[in-house]
Amino acid sequence: MSITGRTGATPPDPTRVRPYGDTLDDGQVQLSFSLPLPYSPEATEAARLLVKKMGMLDPRVYHAKDLGHGYTFFIVYARCAASVDATQIVVPKIEGDRMSKKEVDALIAERIGRPLVILGATTGTDAHTVGIDAILNMKGFDGEKGLESYHGFETHNLGAQVANEDLVAKAVELRADALLVSQVVTQKDSHKITLGQLIDMLEAEGLRQRMVVVCGGPRISHELALELGYDAGFGPGTRANDVGAFVARQVIERGLA
Amino acid sequence: MSITGRTGATPPDPTRVRPYGDTLDDGQVQLSFSLPLPYSPEATEAARLLVKKMGMLDPRVYHAKDLGHGYTFFIVYARCAASVDATQIVVPKIEGDRMSKKEVDALIAERIGRPLVILGATTGTDAHTVGIDAILNMKGFDGEKGLESYHGFETHNLGAQVANEDLVAKAVELRADALLVSQVVTQKDSHKITLGQLIDMLEAEGLRQRMVVVCGGPRISHELALELGYDAGFGPGTRANDVGAFVARQVIERGLA
Amino acid sequence: MSHETDSKLGLDPAAVASCRVAADAIATDIDGFVRRHTTVAVERTVTRLLGVDGVDADAVPLPNVLVDRLQAAGRLGEGVARPLVAAVAATGREPREVAEAVSAGELDLLAVPEPGEAELRQLGARLAQQAVDRVAANRAERARLQAEMQTHPDPLLYVIVATGNIYEDAVQGVTAAEEGADVIAVIRSTGQSLLDYVPFGATTEGFGGTYATQENFRIMRRALDEASARNGRYAMLCNYCSGLCMPEIAAMGALERLDMMLNDALYGILFRDINPQRTLVDQYFSRMINAWAGVIINTGEDNYLTTDDAIEATHTVLASQFINEALAARCGLVPAQMGLGHAMEMDPMAKDGFLMELAQAQLVRECFPEHRLKYMPPTKYMTGDIFRGLIQDALFNLVGVWTRQGIQLLGMHTEAMHTPHMADRAIAIESAKYVMNNARSLADEVEFKPGGLIRRRAASTVAATVELLTEVRDLGLFEALAQGRFAAVKRSPTGGRGLDGVAERAPDYYNPIEDALRASLRLEA
Amino acid sequence: MSHETDSKLGLDPAAVASCRVAADAIATDIDGFVRRHTTVAVERTVTRLLGVDGVDADAVPLPNVLVDRLQAAGRLGEGVARPLVAAVAATGREPREVAEAVSAGELDLLAVPEPGEAELRQLGARLAQQAVDRVAANRAERARLQAEMQTHPDPLLYVIVATGNIYEDAVQGVTAAEEGADVIAVIRSTGQSLLDYVPFGATTEGFGGTYATQENFRIMRRALDEASARNGRYAMLCNYCSGLCMPEIAAMGALERLDMMLNDALYGILFRDINPQRTLVDQYFSRMINAWAGVIINTGEDNYLTTDDAIEATHTVLASQFINEALAARCGLVPAQMGLGHAMEMDPMAKDGFLMELAQAQLVRECFPEHRLKYMPPTKYMTGDIFRGLIQDALFNLVGVWTRQGIQLLGMHTEAMHTPHMADRAIAIESAKYVMNNARSLADEVEFKPGGLIRRRAASTVAATVELLTEVRDLGLFEALAQGRFAAVKRSPTGGRGLDGVAERAPDYYNPIEDALRASLRLEA
Numbered sequence A, B: 001m002s003i004t005g006r007t008g009a010t011p012p013d014p015t016r017v018r019p020y021g022d023t024l025d026d027g028q029v030q031l032s033f034s035l036p037l038p039y040s041p042e043a044t045e046a047a048r049l050l051v052k053k054m055g056m057l058d059p060r061v062y063h064a065k066d067l068g069h070g071y072t073f074f075i076v077y078a079r080c081a082a083s084v085d086a087t088q089i090v091v092p093k094i095e096g097d098r099m100s101k102k103e104v105d106a107l108i109a110e111r112i113g114r115p116l117v118i119l120g121a122t123t124g125t126d127a128h129t130v131g132i133d134a135i136l137n138m139k140g141f142d143g144e145k146g147l148e149s150y151h152g153f154e155t156h157n158l159g160a161q162v163a164n165e166d167l168v169a170k171a172v173e174l175r176a177d178a179l180l181v182s183q184v185v186t187q188k189d190s191h192k193i194t195l196g197q198l199i200d201m202l203e204a205e206g207l208r209q210r211m212v213v214v215c216g217g218p219r220i221s222h223e224l225a226l227e228l229g230y231d232a233g234f235g236p237g238t239r240a241n242d243v244g245a246f247v248a249r250q251v252i253e254r255g256l257a
Numbered sequence C, D: 001m002s003h004e005t006d007s008k009l010g011l012d013p014a015a016v017a018s019c020r021v022a023a024d025a026i027a028t029d030i031d032g033f034v035r036r037h038t039t040v041a042v043e044r045t046v047t048r049l050l051g052v053d054g055v056d057a058d059a060v061p062l063p064n065v066l067v068d069r070l071q072a073a074g075r076l077g078e079g080v081a082r083p084l085v086a087a088v089a090a091t092g093r094e095p096r097e098v099a100e101a102v103s104a105g106e107l108d109l110l111a112v113p114e115p116g117e118a119e120l121r122q123l124g125a126r127l128a129q130q131a132v133d134r135v136a137a138n139r140a141e142r143a144r145l146q147a148e149m150q151t152h153p154d155p156l157l158y159v160i161v162a163t164g165n166i167y168e169d170a171v172q173g174v175t176a177a178e179e180g181a182d183v184i185a186v187i188r189s190t191g192q193s194l195l196d197y198v199p200f201g202a203t204t205e206g207f208g209g210t211y212a213t214q215e216n217f218r219i220m221r222r223a224l225d226e227a228s229a230r231n232g233r234y235a236m237l238c239n240y241c242s243g244l245c246m247p248e249i250a251a252m253g254a255l256e257r258l259d260m261m262l263n264d265a266l267y268g269i270l271f272r273d274i275n276p277q278r279t280l281v282d283q284y285f286s287r288m289i290n291a292w293a294g295v296i297i298n299t300g301e302d303n304y305l306t307t308d309d310a311i312e313a314t315h316t317v318l319a320s321q322f323i324n325e326a327l328a329a330r331c332g333l334v335p336a337q338m339g340l341g342h343a344m345e346m347d348p349m350a351k352d353g354f355l356m357e358l359a360q361a362q363l364v365r366e367c368f369p370e371h372r373l374k375y376m377p378p379t380k381y382m383t384g385d386i387f388r389g390l391i392q393d394a395l396f397n398l399v400g401v402w403t404r405q406g407i408q409l410l411g412m413h414t415e416a417m418h419t420p421h422m423a424d425r426a427i428a429i430e431s432a433k434y435v436m437n438n439a440r441s442l443a444d445e446v447e448f449k450p451g452g453l454i455r456r457r458a459a460s461t462v463a464a465t466v467e468l469l470t471e472v473r474d475l476g477l478f479e480a481l482a483q484g485r486f487a488a489v490k491r492s493p494t495g496g497r498g499l500d501g502v503a504e505r506a507p508d509y510y511n512p513i514e515d516a517l518r519a520s521l522r523l524e525a
């Protein structure tokens, strides 16, 4: 790895992207972690060696803190020798231009002619409702009203701790056009398990293709949602209009209404 | 890498030490770095891929911040798959039990019988004196008086920005028993350059073996000092008595006085 | 403290007094309801305190075996003590042996002939007294240990451990105690509050926490006692006494010398959708146990600001604290045991938000001058930006020491990602110690300008609180909850989980533990 | 502001007034000395402002070529303007062409016949006026740009860039401006202050900074002007006007529209071992240039607390600020241009350290109510613990906004390891914006208890300051420095670097730039 820096207004090379501290390609990375070793010079050396094993150059342990009971915490800076080719990266994204509430309502009125029935819930033992409420309820989020306020949607918010079976039963009962599922707790991948089960159940009942099924939550990406068999996934900062637009477009595209 | 956790009061295995988050061997590491890529989902993906290239598992980009002008900052957590064998680590250390000021003075009085002449300076263009003052001057550091207060030492503090030539000349003039050199600025390894030069000059003059030569500073370790040809190196938090004890013992062991 | 001259906020003592009057009326109303009912959890608690523990072959806890039998027979309203004590009298066995026999099918709990009422009550009282004495002994032991060791000035530093594995929890708790934490709270596995039984044994695979089991309590208590002895500082142990097994957990905690318990029916109603009738009845009994055990309870008003807006809805927090105070007092809890909860949850991007938080925290302090207030850090507005998060928590710690809170729940800079890693907690403890020491005397030094933003904010919150409490008094608490007055959540008195475990007390309802506690706590019978 | 009723600290206005009286006497003494001397740097500055720039074949800057010649001939005391203007008159060339000719050996500067004194002075005055006008135009351009763009409330957010490569510096400065920094300071390479010439051209390999060269100034100014236009906020550019070339750098800054300059002889004396006589003379001229250029100067008293103890030695900071104020005023700098330096440098582990820092910061604010105080973050007690460091800086930012400082040097959590990385700076800017917005009105809201720790600390600092200033007045500044009254460092008037560049002014000393500046600034001739 040659550390060059600029000799003029040299732009970075996107095919060989490395971390940047204060000099182009210096590779500077900050790390912190604990080791199950008593606070000692040997522990500090272990921390240094470990960072070397990550393929880093010049690891410098700037801080070692005795956590007690045979554990030590470290703050390390080092230089990353690896690079990535940013020109080769493709991230799946939800397509279509952003639409406002008004535009979504207009699209539904024009192309579907009846309000779409949306069913929302936080499933499993997850008790977090703030995310799904932000999308569904009148109040909304970040100044953007929730789907409840749209003419184009008839929304049902089942709240949290909803068993997948109950959600599916309710979907059948209300002839839902779309299911909106929130998962916030991600410890031991519990979100993936709960989300996966729902898709299995919908497929088993032959319902999966008859509705739009999307999920959301702070650790949900569109990519992960696709992997889990959802039509879309919405992460942090999502606002209702984007979700509404996606649902409406899907229903139209797939001729579900 | 098998993530196990304890099923009882299982102690960690020192031959296979991995980072510890909240479960034995979970490998949790926090990283942060910037990339010269505009804030975008692709940049986030690049950050994730880069951490994978470090040999880490499950990298999760928790935060991406637009730094403007085509740069983005990331906070990532990931799991380190590597481990180190802590039982094999040997760190060179200064030998001998700690001694108090009184003990050092007594040792010198008894075994040498005259005050040792100590010459201290911060060399090169480095203007930081607080560290060397902490060791040499009356006031001392951390409640421990400096070497100036010892009966066993006659100290000369040349201050900062001292050229290596001037230091060597002064050492000859005062028939110094020990040189204490401080280096604080480490950018572009300037400390190593300046410290290395001094040793070269002392050797060229045939003086190196006739005195104790030690260095210190926030980024100096005993190991680095040995590599650079010094008798010892003192890092952050050093107190005068430890330096005094080392110098006195060396003079006695090497029969320099 | 609410007196004008003592108040840094220039609070109107009359307004504060009317909050207390309204809250007392609300509590009186609930008190009447509670005294007419019992629940499966209350009855299971009675069995536990009478010495029943363990599980049957299907891993069903023996307290459930006994009480399920009672309930199945439609006799829950009589209380489990009647048949249980009768069985003890009839068989000469210990209650635990009786339960084992019932579970083994050797004994039909409901077919045992009752001795005379006087004999039954005498035996019941004796067994109950043993339980009450055992709890008193734990309380004395705590007092002894605390007297021997150093104490830390308020706010106490409170941290959580939440690995899902009790053995990891113990390691984490011990390091936290070593670093200076005063209180170690063990977080529960996500699903537990909805379980209508208490799991048994040590947990090694919980989700986001371990189960509150008696064995887990024991493992943690032992680890912390050892650490306390090493450190010369008593480490308090805290767990969650809420959900469908509220009073059972109180009993377990009392038996294992827990020092602090999250204990609030309103939390369960609003955030776990537990039936309001069920959990208010459960809470009453659990709080008597906590009162007698010398446990500090923590209430959950801090959570309101996660579903409602902290700038708009602070008065709901204060109103609920007055209600919780009135409810707790009726169970024998003294102010020093009342960890009334509140939180610093405003959007950190709000201009002058720091001043508003300061006003709120000082207001709560002045309204509850002798209470050990529990102050919750920023959570909702914590993001993946751990560096900003550290600063949010530092400002929170500054407000905490400045307004002399009682229990400072330490914020974690990693709040938005995971339950705390060992180092996250260490960083949090170190920063709290730093900030609080560095600004220790701020409260003595600083005054708030009359007519300024801080005083105005406090005054308007009090005014809104008076209004809300008056309204709740007029509606009744059940109806107020149904109308969504708290946390922006609506909960009907017949909705949620656990209503089927509630029964009206029969005329011959018998609960010797309750009787003994009322006597010990000098509560109205 | 020092009036009792306006003071939050209840300061005694008489004590503050006696500080000013003593400081004025000290400055009068220095003034007399300075007016009798010139230096190689002053003379080189004259050549620069007359238009001389560039280097000779050996990379020696042309200003040095001219002045070295003068000094070699023992004629430094006459001033370079006399022969230079004479040469212009004689050859009809521009001063720069004259310098090139001298350097090429085509012209002997000291052999040119002088025109009559009147003619010389007329031509000198015209050339000087061009320089003064060019600087005035830059000043007007700054005013125009600032009027067009948004301004940020004080404290201004000040960050450094210090990559050692001016092209990286530009990238870092631009991102900082985008993130909200108000001032971008470009740090100098470690050795520059000891160089008795100004390097030439763009730097790509400095140590811990780039050289202060005119080309570097230009590169940064251009980059920041572009960023300012994009952001709609004017980004100020700052550099270091100290060391052996103090006035030359002032001239370069004036020509390239720098907005702020670290400019303090005391810093050079104490921390760079620069000769006191030399740098005090240099400072005088440099400050006149800065005054006319509309540059805000920063003084270096904050540094005192790195070699001396912040709790014990704060009064030395305040005393030095009064001296610097008096010295600066004599050069035409107005209070709004005086960035008097102080710092938050107490051991963070000190109990109630936050209160003491608050007292100090408020005290400095009240002593210098109209000045743009420069407030330095924790540096000495920053460690490798970046998490604690972030909090130290957050408390510093809180004190800054609470006491309404003028220029907030943003602390970096990585202070103990490296000059800031791009992200370190971004984190610092974001946290400062957060804390300052969140606590924006604190100053309006909070009062300090009479007789409390904060007021007592302020009063005792003022008392110690009066005492120290009186002592320095009696000793004279030179002797006080020799005795180690500041920063716990002793500096003799004949020690340190650069004394050989000082000369007594000859009776016919001529400096048309000084004359023009005095006239423009309406200073006593």
Ligand code: B12
Binding pocket: A125, A126, A127, A128, A129, A130, A131, A132, A134, A135, A141, A180, A181, A182, A183, A184, A185, A186, A187, A214, A215, A216, A217, A218, A219, A234, A235, A236, A237, A238, A239, A243, C187, C188, C189, C190, C191, C208, C209, C271, C303, C306, C307, C379, C380, C381, C382, C383, C414, C415, C416, C417, C418, C419, C420
């Ligand atoms: C508020 C909160 C609570 C409240 C919840 C109240 C309520 N009714 O929701 C209370 C206090 C009750 C609570 C309890 C618990 N919590 Co909690 N809680 C949080 C907290 C502070 C904020 C979450 C939040 O409201 N964010 C704001 C919303 C608006 O953001 P969001 O959910 O991401 O939603 C947005 C997007 O993701 C998206 N979105 C979300 N869902 C959906 C769905 C669809 C269909 C779409 C399209 C979009 C979408 O749109 C939303 C708007 O943009 C987080 C920490 C944090 N700062 O993130 C912890 C956190 C989520 N909780 C956590 C835990 C562990 C718990 C407990 C289990 C702890 C315990 N054992 O006691 C309990 C039990 C709850 C349970 N079983 O689930 C952990 C989860 C750890 C993990 N990664 O698994 C966290 C991260 C805290 C921590 N560090 O420990 N919690």
Ligand code: B12
Binding pocket: B125, B126, B127, B128, B129, B130, B131, B132, B134, B135, B141, B180, B181, B182, B183, B184, B185, B186, B187, B214, B215, B216, B217, B218, B219, B234, B235, B236, B237, B238, B239, B243, D187, D188, D189, D190, D191, D208, D209, D271, D303, D306, D307, D379, D380, D381, D382, D383, D414, D415, D416, D417, D418, D419, D420
């Ligand atoms: C104080 C200080 C200054 C003061 C110095 C005053 C003085 N007379 O010393 C002033 C303000 C003048 C200053 C200036 C500069 N500084 Co400075 N400064 C610091 C600061 C804040 C603290 C250093 C300190 O005093 N530490 C306290 C002492 C007690 O610790 P210590 O030096 O480690 O010493 C202990 C041990 O290391 C050991 N020890 C040290 N020396 C020796 C010698 C022997 C023989 C022995 C046995 C032991 C020993 O014992 C001591 C006691 O335990 C650090 C940041 C930080 N927090 O570390 C930056 C820092 C060192 N400075 C830095 C820089 C870049 C500069 C400048 C170059 C910036 C500039 N361009 O303007 C200038 C120029 C100075 C120069 N050319 O050297 C950088 C260095 C970056 C790097 N890694 O290279 C730092 C890290 C700040 C930063 N992040 O940018 N600085």
Ligand SMILES: Cc1ncc(COP(=O)(O)O)c(C=O)c1O
Binding pocket: C188, C189, C190, C192, C193, C240, C241, C242, C243, C262, C263, C264, C267, C268, C272, C298, C299, C300, C301, C303
């Ligand atoms: C009073 C109270 N009880 C209980 C809990 C959480 O317990 P669980 O979700 O396990 O019921 C909380 C959480 O914040 C609480 O504040």
Ligand SMILES: Cc1ncc(COP(=O)(O)O)c(C=O)c1O
Binding pocket: D188, D189, D190, D192, D193, D240, D241, D242, D243, D262, D263, D264, D267, D268, D272, D298, D299, D300, D301, D303
């Ligand atoms: C007033 C002043 N001048 C100059 C400097 C540093 O400049 P140098 O070390 O490059 O002379 C500082 C550093 O803090 C300062 O405060």
